[in-house]
Structures are given as structure tokens and as C-alpha cells.
Amino acid sequence: MKPQSILNPILFSLFFFIITTESADIPLGSTLYASNQNSNWNSPNRTFSLGFISEGPTYFAAVTYNGIPIWRAGGVDTGAADSSASLQFLSDGNLRLVNGSGALVWQSSTAGRGVSSAALDDSGNFVLRNGTTSVWSTFDNPTDTILPSQNFTIHNVLRSGLYTFHLLSSGNLTLRWNDSIVYWNIWFNSSSRWNESTGINSMNFSSPILGLQPIGVLTLSDPTLSAAANVVYSSDYAEGSDILRFVKLDDDGNLRIYSSTRGSGEDTVRWSAVGDQCEVFGFCGNMGICSYNDSSPICGCPSENFELIDPNDSRKGCKRKMEIEDCPGSATMLDMPHAKFLTYPPELSSQIFSVGNSACRLNCLVSGSCVASTTLADGTGMCYLKVPNFVSGYQSPSLPSTSYVKVCGPVSPNPSASSLNAGKDNGWRLHAWIVAVVVVGTVLCLIMLEGGLWWWCFRNSPKFSGLSAQYALLEYASGAPVQFSYKELQRSTKGFREKLGAGGFGAVYKGALANRTIVAVKQLEGIEQGEKQFRMEVATISSTHHLNLVRLIGFCSEGRHRLLVYEFMKNGSLDNFLFTTEEQSGKLLNWEYRFKIALGTARGVTYLHEECHDCIVHCDIKPENILLDETYNAKVSDFGLAKLVNSKDHRYRTLTSVRGTRGYLAPEWLANLPITSKSDIYSYGMVLLEIVSGRRNFEVSEDTNRKKFSVWAYEEFEKGNVKGIVDKRLHEEVDMDQVKRAIKVSFWCIQEQPSQRPMMGKVVQMLEGVMEIERPPAPKAVIEGSASGTSVNVSSNVSALSTAVASAPAPSSSSSFQTPGISSSVSSKNVERASSSLLHSELK
Template sequence: MDNDGNLRIYSTSESSGNITPTWAAVTDQCQVYGFCGNMGVCGYKDSNPVCGCPSQNFDPVDEHDGRKGCRRKVEIEDCPGDVTMLQLEHTKFLTYPPEVNDQTFIVGSVACRMNCLVSGSCIGSTLVADGSGICYMKTTDFVSGYQGAVLPSTSFLKVCGQAVPNPSSYLDTSGNDNDSLLHAMVIVVVVLVTLLSLFAIVTGFWCWFYGGSKKSRRMSAQYELVDYASGAPVKFSYKELQHSTKGFSESLGEGGFGVVYKGTLANRMVIAVKQLEGIEQGEMQFRMEVATISSTHHLNLVRLVGFCSDGRHRLLVYEFLRSGSLDKFLFTSNDQSEKLLTWENRFNIALGTGRGITYLHEECRDCIIHCDIKPENILLDEGYTAKVSDFGLAKLMNPKDHRHLSLASIRGTRGYLAPEWLANHPITSKCDVYSYGMVLLEIVSGRRNFEVSPETDGKKFSLWAYLEFEKGHTEAIVDKRIKDVDSEEAERAIMVSFWCIQEQPSQRPMMGKVVQMLEGVIDIERPPAPKLVAEGLSSGTAMTVNSDVSGLQTYAASTPAPSSSSSFMNIGASPPTPEREMGKESSSLLGSK
């Protein structure tokens, strides 16, 4: 092992006594992990490897020895201002397989950068720009970079304040002409092969489409959107998923559109498979979810791995999160103290959930309304990072038209439904804000918002909580089972929750502002007393109301809300009976431990 970190075999000439290397473990010296030290970037100059710093936001550890690495001028934890992402073109961060397996995602450039920026554990990320869309995040304290003119990758690195790139001549890689020419030739060959393959696929599809039966052509047109969406997630056959789930034997839960099963792929990746039921409803759910979920990538959203469109079978494949859903941790009994979340966990979950919903509302090309925010649809990974799940109820909204006039089905969970849902008022992103407010109150208290008990004087908990808040008894609202509660954060969360559950949508803040209030970035005014939904519409059981599009009425915002019974009549459904109130148990994409 040489002092440059590479392993070589040398031979000695008997005649001259010269020692020459005959073999090296790594032929490209810049590929040796840590060759340029921590935060160092390796490149070539005159065919020799040279080390430098990523940008002018860094200083070399030793001015005379670039291999000792670099350090930030201002460390992230000491940053007085905003943390930004430095973008490094034609650069990749070297990794070892163990960290790659846990931190690899298939996303776009923006998501690769933003997911790292919002993650407290991520230092940098690399997007492989070879068409695969693979992004891997660096969560270790050691970053080893490699920069080359023909490297098909872009990397991002956290810095304090504005990123200040190096001069273009700082790390000159033009000296490695032979390697560059070789890489360029390889890229040309790959591009040509790819184009020829695409041509063959298109030709085959054309022959199949125009040579097939009329029925086949109708089915192809019917699922055109799904075929288009298959470029991002993996397309599985029904037999593959049947084998992965052992014949769909291990059920994780049942929802309105089908059962969710646990499975394992050939590469040992554990998945959650949602088997959609009913060709009409299943198709609608399938077309919507594949089109929307596959285009959304965020740290706080459950990732869609793939789908199946095999004959009449419609299935969705999600990542499997072992910790399960939030409700299993909030509403635990006293003998399940091992599942009790700390205050720090709870506050981070509240923030993560808010950021995920903010992404859906404000950062996607089209506003995506979830329509069923509740603890059962907030899933946790092993580090208790919140991930919003179940986009089956989401509706894509035109940002220029905040009304959605084609809701073919109204679905949600009572206790979390905004008043306008049942009053036939326009459905906007403020409905999710209301639901989030109820969930936030439950995160703080560990109790269902619709719970009625002697301790709450026979009132619903959400109403009783506001009365206690008015008296200045915020400690009475906080879950008494947890210790070391940050009283300032708790009061902030309680005030935000009451702002979110205001009856009038115009009084509720946007989700982006909700997150800022929770973070303490902006001040929070004292919230007015929220007028809660009528008692009969807030019992907390699952509710599904289906109707024809023609049966839906939308009212102007100034129109008085009809009563609970009339709202059911307006949408063409009768008031719920006890049997209908039971509903189906909400499906979680995950299993609990």
C-alpha cells in the first residue's frame, strides 16, 4: 500500500535495478477514496492528479499540501445566516457500498439538491446524470470528491451563505486528454446504442399498435397516461409481485381502494404493494397516483417504487417503512411505553409533515391537495423522519382555478375534515391546513382531537384544549407521559394548531407560513377561538361519500354553509348510518414492528 492510498505491485529489473509498478488496484488515482483528504476534490493537470477545495467557501488545511483536505470557512452549525447548496458540475462524491445502499434515491436534480438541504444529517449529494436519475446523499462527516470534464454527474455541498465558485482555471482538468478522449468515445457509443434501442422499441410498438386488435388499441389509449408515466417508476409484472409477496399472503392493512401487502424484491428490498380493487375505481386511482406521485420527490413523502399494469391487475409499489404510522406511537396504552415518542421526536415529526405538505401545495408544478391528512397517513422511518403517505385522495389543482369542479368522489376521515368539505364550499389547499392543525394538536397532546372524557368535562378535546389555552394552562394540553418538553416549542405548536383549524379558510395560514411559524422564523399572533364543526360531523370515524360529478355543488365563499344533514343531501348521499360510519380501516403502507 503506497502513501497515496493505492495498492500496487512492483517489479525490479535485474539488469538495471529499476523498480517499476506493474499493477495497481485503482488505475484512476482520483478514484481512490480520501486521496485529497476530507472536503478535498481531485482532478488532473498534465495527466497528474492534483487536489483542491470545492469552492472559495473553503480553505485548505495545509497551504503546502493539498492532500490534507479542506475545511469550511464557516461551519454549518455555526452559520449565522442561510445554509445553501454549492453546485459542482462534472463532480462526484466517492462512496463506499454500505452508505450507498441506504442513501440512494431516483429523483431529479432539484429534489437531489433540496432533499439534502432540508435533511439535518446530509452533508452533500451527487446526481448521476447518465439518464438513470440516481441520487445518493452523503451523511458521513468525510467527503471525497472527484472532478473531471467528462464525468456525467453533478454534486451539491452544503455551505454557509452564498456559494462562491472557484475560478474556472482553479482545478484544470484539460491535461488528462487521453482519458477525456476515451471517456468521450465511450459516451458517444452509449448514446448511439441508446438511440438505436429506442428506435427499435418505437418501431415495435408502432407495429403492435397498428397490427393488434381493436380491443388492444382501445386498452392502449385508455391507459396512455400510465404508459407515459412508466419512465420514472419501475414497471413490474403481476407474476413478479405475486412472487415477491408470496402470493399476497401478508396483509398490512386495508383501505378504500384495496389491500396493502408486504413483499420482498429479488434484490432483498422490502416493499409495500397496494392491490387496487375494482376496474373503474382502480383505474382512476392508478392513473392519478402514478402520474402525480412519480413526479413528486421529497424527504418527507413516501416514495413510489413502481407499479403494475398487467391485464386487469393494477398495483402500486411503495417503499416499506418499518416503524409504521404515527397513530401507533401517539395513542399508545401505558403498557406500550417503549413506543412513546419524545418531545424532540414529536416536534421534528410535526415539522417534517408540514414540509411535506408544503412541497405538495407550493413547490410542485401543480398544487396537489392530499385530502386525508391524519396520523394514520403519516409514516415514520427508523429514525422517526415523517413521510406523508397515501396520495389516493390527492387532486391536482389548476393554480389559476382554486375550485375543483370534478370531484367524482369525496373521501376523508371525520374529525380531520375541514368544514367546507361537507358544506359544498370550494375545496382548496386550506382543507389540508385544517387537517394538519388537528394532527398537530394530537402530536402535542397524544390524544384524539375528537376524544370526549370526564377530564375534558364532556367536551371534545379540541374544544377543551382551546378553553385551557385561553386560561393560560398550556401545560394541561401537552401529553403528560413525556418529559423534557420545550415549553416554548409546545406553546408555538398549540397556537399554530388553533390558527389552522379556523372555520373560515381565509383565516387559516398557507402551509409554508405554518412551517415558518413552527420554526420560529415569524411571530405568531394570538389565535381567535375556532368555531368547530358540528358535533355530529366530528366523531372521528372514517367516512366515504361517493357521488356523480353532476351531483356536486360548489358555492361562493360568501354563501352560508348548509347544515350537516343538508350537505349530505346536496352531494347525493344519505346521512351516515352506524354501519357506514365504521368504514374500512385506513391502510398503512407499512407494518409496525
């Protein structure tokens, strides 16, 4: 026999021995020790390992991926052990974690169930087996993480501190604080679409299973579904070939999808359930206030009347330095502007009133069970009273709310950054400042002198102008708003020669930037704001990006000149295509384009209302403000401009006025009621009716029996004459299901009571056909402004006195679109009476 033929079986046997050793089952009686962290039970490919990890003085028995823990024996909260701990796989089949003293920390409770071996497989699942049958596994008993190929069912719970993650039989995914407060909920509907909501889905599955695909898609499967439904995608969806993605509930209460490249030992967040960390209930503990330092959330106390419970951990909350019952005098209310106390189910159903700011403050002050209150300044007039169970706060300059906290007087607000340094000895600092100012001033003067000479010599050089164009292109490409000089915009528009149109905020001109980008330049009128506030509003508008919103490229703020530079929309505004004459038949839009525009507009407004960091109320939705690009995609323009206008006309009762357009104004504008996002929805409803009909909603003719078209259209709808409402110029086949949906949605949107109008996200769902639409009640006809002009000014503010005394009308209980949770066991009349009495006593 040849030597090679003898060697081959030996090598094969050795290779087989190595493989079986690597993938061998863990025998009964095996033990791991915390004192020897190099001893582990590994998966066959050594991707996963089970052993001890240390976090400070605490030790955990954990399954890890490249050092990242993805399962802990006993979980994060109850699995902590000491440095002498051991993980024992006993001969009776029980797996247990004990401290050095012998005290039991955790066990699998599998004794006497025939367990004969254990193994950690390449998917990260640690299994106790009876032969080939799984008796217990980490996949069936997760702690805070879900891995790919792991089935998460309604019987499983992820837990981290006081936070838990659940899958309900309805398909809902929920995050809860203390197993009670639901602060995040995403639900499944019949068309495999997912929506965030504070309600609970009414669907029921037989055995829903949540799973994470290796490519980064979180899916829900059930025997009742024809295919698995995609819940969310990670931001690196389907990228890379050697990446482990996992879902983890972190100790800050947020559920996230992470990615980790093999061998890196690092993980990267790819998706977060709660986009705003301060919206997580209890993040800063009881009476703690969450805010942001740059981009990171930080925790603090409402005022110096409070102190941290644990100075070393601000997330444990705050306590009063003096309890209310120990006050030497009467209690008072601490005012906290731009702050709110989080209110989620089941809290939402109690202690909610529709009153003004002063009444909300006083109602809490005189109530023995109230410790704090929040009043919303978003036009709803809602007041939330907080009882002393657990109060979680959020403060940000962008929040349209004011909160009040009951304290023992005197009130001691938190010091500002400048006042913190006021008490320090600044004598030596003054001397240093003088020296620094002189030195810096001298250097700046030299730089300016040299720069001025250089510009004077080369200002007319072709190379210089080309370089400027390159910098302009670079600044534009960065996505940040570009600041232009007035002369630059004069030059780019050729002296404002080609006028594209004029609106309530000023005229618009066509221009070309230095990099040859075609733009639309809007000259704003009636802007009385200061430089700083104007730039802040421009920054807000420019940071708002969506496929169905016109992009703001730059601005000019120079002296009295205020201009905005937008991307150019080749096909102009929607009104040019809807209200065409017979001579302009070439500009007539078919039904497919019209429905696409209606849906695109709704999505753009939904983004402004519900998906932006700050809710933006447009205040002037009309066909003239819906622009079309070269492929007839709808883009909403002029959003955010209402806040830039500061009228000096003192004929109006309130300090601030905004502009609207006749025919599209919601009734509350003229009734001097709060203006909210529901006012935009009314305007959109009128526009949607015009898209269907091709006629102005306020048009009166013999065809409509001398009635306003919107009123006549509803009468025809009631008669079943839907085709009579559709634009007669649409000779081709139209999708009547889409038409009926659009007409129903338009009538829901133009309801007189704001509470009866749907939210814009619901409008999108109804138009898409994924949500059933009930038959709308008849919208009441209202007279809007002066008939002599197309533009009117209406008040957007309601005085605190009128809000508190009159109160907002309670939402109709018959409406299927009533805002959830806006109800109270106290009748609205009693609330008005109590609020009026309290407010009267305060004014005295």
C-alpha cells in the same frame, strides 16, 4: 566576476520588465478598434480582457472571461455599435465608445476628474484611477452580471431588455418587468432565512451589500448583521478549483448563477431564480402565450384570431387580426382551458373578484376595459380581469385555471398537430403506409415467435431468473416507476399474506422484491379510471420526491388489478405511537421525536402544496398516513391518491367525490365549498394537536367535560393551562416554547374560515420559531359526517352555478394570514349581485 553572477541580474531585470509590461496601467490616449478584435486590454493573469466582440452585425466593447461577456459598455440595449466603432480612453480621463461616424454611443463621464490611468485587474474589474484612487469602475457600474468580489448595492441595477434586478434597502431581491411588475421577490427575515413572497419585507438595513462568493454562494451582508447571510447556493457549490461563477440577468428575464471552467469558453447554469420560465412576466410579449415543447419554453398566440407581431421573433407578442372596435358584429370570448394570464404586483390589487367561471367570463365580455380574464379552478374562486396595458399568458395541461380572451367572432382556435396535416395530399402516403405496416408486422411476428420459443425453453433456468432480478434492480435504481405484473407482486407478498394495515384506499401488505428490497404493496380499491389516466397519475406521484414523503417504487395495472409499491417504513404509522395503551408504553414517543415528526410532516406537505410543479392536495392527512422510518423521520403517504378514486355512488350531488376521515375533515368539505390546500392545513392542525396531547382530537370523556377534545383544549389554552393539554405520559422535561408554538399553530390551522389558516410554508416557519405567532381566535366546533363510522365520503366539487351565484365568502380582513391581494374596491355583495345577474342572462 563569474559569468553566472553577471547573468542573474540580467534575467531578473528581463523578468521584471515582462511582469510590469503585463500588469502595466493603460495610459491616457489609448484606443481599441472594433475592426481589430485581436487588440485587447488584458488583466495581469490574462483571465479577463477588454475589447470588442461581435454579435451578428452588432459590436460591443466588453469585458470578457474566456470569450464570455461579463460587462458591456452601455449595456446590452444601448451599447450596440458598428464595425467601425472605437473605444477611446481620452487625455481628459473620459472613456467613450463612438461609432465610425463619430456618433457617441456611451461614455463614463469622468472628464475633468483627474483620471490618470486605467487598468483591468484579475478580478475582472476595469478601473479608472486618479493616482491610486478609483474614480470609476465596472464593478460600481454593472450592466447584466455580478462577479465574485463585486459588491452589488441598492444603487446598482442589472438590466437586460425590459427586465431589471434590484437589491432593496429591506434586503429584498426583486426581478421586475418594465421597472414596474415584480414577478420574483425573495426576502430576508430576522433569522437569516430567505423566502419567496409577493410581499415586501418590512426590515430595513443601513447599507445592504449582495455578493457572490467564488465557491458559489450568493450572500447578503450589512453592518446590522453579525455575519453574512447566505441567500442561495449554486448546484456545484464548493466544487472544482478553477471555476469562475457569476450571476447574470439574461434577456429572457431570468436571473441565473453560471459556472465556467477556465479555458473552456462555455458556461453552465447552476441556479435559476424563476424555476418555471413561463412564469416570467412578458416572456412571450403582449398577448403572447408561453407553453412548453418537450422541456423548452415556446411562444405562440391565443388563437388564429391573432398573428405574431414579428414572424421572425415569436417573443415579441401577438396582435389581433381584427381589433375589437372594428368588429362587424358583437365581440365574443375565446375559451382557453388550462391557461392563465400572469398577475403580479402592482396589478394584484385591482380587478380581482371572487366569482364563478361563467361570471368571470361574462364580466370581461361586458366590460369595455377588459380584454381577457382568468378564473382559478384551485378552489379559491378567484377571477382576474386584464386591461389592455400588457397581457402575459401561460398555457399548460397542468394549470388548474381557465382563461378567456375577447375577440371578434367567429372564434378560430389554434389547429391541433393532427389537423395541420389534414389538408395535405395523403394518397402516396397511404400506399407507403401499407407497405410499411406489412414489413413491420412481418418483422414483429418473427421476433415474437423467436422470443416466445426462447422463453419457453429457458423460463425455468436459474440463470434466466437471476437475469430478471438484475434488470429489476437496474430499473428500480434508475428512479423511474417500475411496472410489475400481478403475479410478481403475488409472489413477492407470498400471496398477500402479511397485512400491514388497511386505509381508505385499500389494504397494504409487506413484500420483498427480486433484489430483496422490502416494500409495502397497496391494493387499491374503487379505482375506475382507464389505463392511460391511471398511468399518468402514477407518473405524477412517482416524480414527487422529498425527504418527508414516502417514495413510490412501482405499480401494477393489469386488468382490474391496480396496485402501488412503496418503500417500506420500519416503524409503521404515527397512530401506533400516539394512541398507545399502558401495556404498549415501550412505543411511547418522547417530545423531541414528536416535534421532529410534526416539523417533518409540515415540510412534506409544504413540498406538495408549494414546491411541486403541480400543487397536490392530499385530502386525507391523519396519523395513519404519517409513516416513520427506522430513525423516526416522518414521511407522508397516500398523497396523490385522492385523484385516483372515482366513486359510483350517485347519492351525492356532484360527479366526483373524494374520501376523508372523521375528525380531520375541514368544514368546507361538508358545506360543499371548494376544496383547496387549506383543507389539508385544517387536517394537519388536528394531527398536530394529537401529537401534543397523545389523544384523538374528537375524543370525548369526563376529563374534557364531555366536550370534543379540540374544543376543550382551546378553553384550557385560553385559561393559560398549556400543560393540561400536553400528553400526561410525557414525564420527562419537554420544551415548553416548542409546545406553545405547536399549540398556537394547531389552533390557527383549524380555523373555520380557510382564509384564516396559514399556508403550509408559514406553518413550518412558525414551528421553527423564525416567525412570530399571534394569538389565535377560537376555532368553531363543527360536526363531521356520520358518527357511526370512521370514514366518510364528501364532495370535492362545487357546481359552477352555486359558485357564481352564491360566491365564496370574502376573506376576513382581520386575519394576519389572509391571502395577499385577495381584495377589491368592489364589495362582495355587489360582485355577487352582478355575477348572478350576468349568469342568469347567460343561462337564458
